[in-house]
Amino acid sequence: MEPVVSIIDILGTVAFAISGVITATKKRMDLFGILIIATVTSVGGGTLRDLLIGKSPVSWLLNTTFVYTILVTTIVGVIFRKQLHYVRKSLFLFDTIGIALYTITGTQMGILIDLHPAICVALGTITACFGGVIRDILCNEIPVIFRKEIYASACILGGSVYIGLIHLGATPGVTAIIAGATVILVRTLAVVYELQLPSIYTKAEREQND
Amino acid sequence: MEPVVSIIDILGTVAFAISGVITATKKRMDLFGILIIATVTSVGGGTLRDLLIGKSPVSWLLNTTFVYTILVTTIVGVIFRKQLHYVRKSLFLFDTIGIALYTITGTQMGILIDLHPAICVALGTITACFGGVIRDILCNEIPVIFRKEIYASACILGGSVYIGLIHLGATPGVTAIIAGATVILVRTLAVVYELQLPSIYTKAEREQND
Amino acid sequence: MEPVVSIIDILGTVAFAISGVITATKKRMDLFGILIIATVTSVGGGTLRDLLIGKSPVSWLLNTTFVYTILVTTIVGVIFRKQLHYVRKSLFLFDTIGIALYTITGTQMGILIDLHPAICVALGTITACFGGVIRDILCNEIPVIFRKEIYASACILGGSVYIGLIHLGATPGVTAIIAGATVILVRTLAVVYELQLPSIYTKAEREQND
Structure with a gap:
């Protein structure tokens, strides 16, 4: 399984x-700024998770594969940035696979150090989502995931499925596949059918703000 | 004392x-965003303190009471959000008790690992104030505490009183009560009499910016 | 060498x-806000580095010299803030010496714990640059270093020189001086000749955004 996971990891x-x-x-950031934002988006969630659970040094300091992947991706991405919308669907697929994978890794790490199931799901969600949160903060935006993206819900659901199946005695391999598929399915359905969390605001409130 | 502290802790x-x-x-965040902001405001200061002193995993990962308290509070808060201003005074009281408690906990932790008194006071202040700072950053605002809230000063004063009394040989229990009362008193007086830190800006500078 | 390094450290x-x-x-922050921003700018980069490599407690908690230096600097800086532009050139010099020093310290720490050379350079750059990044985020600005400042490039170059010379067998002392001089030289030339990273944006794109 190792090489497959690695390829998925790199695609994510x-x-x-x-x-x-x-x-x-x-x-309109310069090359250095773009590289930092790309790095933070990729490794930010895992870094925050590692800091919270006290894993040190944090993972990406020990694995240059990610650093080089990010470096090459940034350069290629900047050169072909006008063409990026042609591969939008592939990117969505990779991204969704990425959050599924990150959710599972984060949840597993919580289980490994015997944290409460709810905390494990939180760690999985943090791993998958907080790279994007830090990206948005560094770009001076309110994190998009707090306003309309549904993928946090997909991560919470996927993490819960993982915990549930492990408690029911399923093997980690099967559990990871089912939980990962859950994240991918929920997010894809959400995007295809434009699902959002039910709004808590009245129509008047929303208009006042838009 | 334990149950009393726990109730105060939960009210905070x-x-x-x-x-x-x-x-x-x-x-206008969605439910997930609101939950994250509520969580960060509650546990952010303590998390930053734990990271700085190297306590791992950080406290809230080990205590689901806080996680459930935040979850229930968020749901109830969202449902009754139009009614929240009716309980404004109770909220101010709880909040003030909360920062008093967090200031003392943070200061105590610094003493426990033999840090310099000034650093202990800084840790207490960070514990009490940085949840709000991270909340404001995630909401894309300049932290309110950097501009007009006086409660950082109340924390610094309360932490200093704590350190001073301990050095004079007072028992931790008595010290905590006096230091906590100091924070509560200073903050309440500041709000009642609308005290602020003396402005360092001239009238012209202030107008230019407002 | 110790006292010389300390003086440089304090000037930085x-x-x-x-x-x-x-x-x-x-x-228009109040005194407390100004003090926090001054502190974060000074110790933020080193704090992030310490967190990433798992050094705890983080350095500034153990050394009150920095805390007092920052406190006195803030008070003097606020009092004489209208006169600060008269010492602009000295400040630029100190600042440049500061980032040179921080770059070297950060790179050295990475070497000490056997990290990959590219990661060591990243740690040096983080130590030198992320104080300013956190300052800008707390002030609700996109970090200036992501948009036009060239000094990240000076740090990356200086860190690389450090790693290269150490691998070639140079002594740490000589290496530090040459690498530090590289940072100072590159940054000074960049400012004097108004060098920036080559823009990746077309003229139309830039105008659209300004």
Whole structure:
């Protein structure tokens, strides 16, 4: 399984890095700024998770594969940035696979150090979502995930499925596949059918703000 | 004393979480965003303190009471958000008790690992104030505490009183009560009499910016 | 060498703190806010580095010299803030010496714990640059270093020189001096000749955004 996971891992990193490139170029950042935003989007969630659970040094300091993947992705992404919308669907796929993978890794790490199931799901969600949150903060935006993206819900659901199946005695391999598929399915359905969390605001409130 | 401290702790968590709900709903965040902002406001200061002193995993990962308190508070807060101003005074009281408690906890932790008194006071202030700072950053605002809230000063004063009394040989229990009362008194007087730190800006400078 | 390094260290801290004071007063922060921004600008980069590599407690908690230096600098800086532009050139010099020093310290720490050379350079750059990044985020600005400042490139180059010379067998002392001089030279030339990273944007794109 190892090489397969690695390829998925790299595809996820590429997708996250490109989402960083897209956000950073919109803000007219220079090459250094774009590289930092791409890096933070890719490794930010895992870094925050590692800090919270006290894993040190944090993972990406020990694995240059990710650093080089991000570097190459950023350069290629900047050169072809006008063509990025042609591969939008592939990017969405990679990105979704990436958050599924990150959700599972984060949840597993919580289980490994015997944290409460709810906390494990939180760690999985943080791993998958907070790279994008830090990206948006560095770009001086309210994190998009707090306003309309549904993918946090997909991560919470996927993490819960993972915890549930492990408690029911399923093997980690099967559990990871089912939980990952849950994240991918929920997010894809949400995007295809334009689902959002039910709004808590009245029509008047929403108009006042838009 | 344990149960009393726990109730105070929970009241503080509730007050902080509600201040998060209020800020997040003003920004028209969705349910997930509101939950994250409520969580960050409640546990952010303690998390930063734990990271700085190297306590791992950080406290809230090990205590689901806070997580559930925040979850329930967020849901209730969102449902009754139009009624929140009726309980404004109770919220102010809880919030003030919360920062008093967080100031003392943070200062104590610094003493426990033998840090310099000035650093202990800084840790207490960080514990009490940085949840709100992270909340404001995630909501894309300059932290309110940097511009007009006086409560950082109340924390610094309370932490200093704590350190001073301990050095004079007072028991931790008595010291905590006096230091906590100092924070509560200073903050309440500041709000009642609308005290602010003396402005360093000339009238012309202030007008230019408002 | 120890006292010389300490004086340089303090001059760097002073320069960083003053850059914090300047940014914070522009945002009309109160005294507490200015102090926090000055502190974060000075110790933020080193704190992030310590967190990433798992050094705890983080350095500034153990060394009150920096805390007092920042406190005094902030007070003096606020009092004489209208006169700060008269010492602009000295500040630039101190600041440049500061980033050279921080780059070297950060790179050395990475080497000490056997990280990959590219990661060591990244740690040096983070130490030198992320104080300013956190300052800008707290002030609700897109970090200036992501848009036009060239000094990240100076740090990356200086860190690489350090790693290269150490691998070639140079002594740490000589290496530090040459690498530090590289940072100072590159940054000074960049400012004098108004060099920037080559823009990746077309003229139309830039105008659209300005």
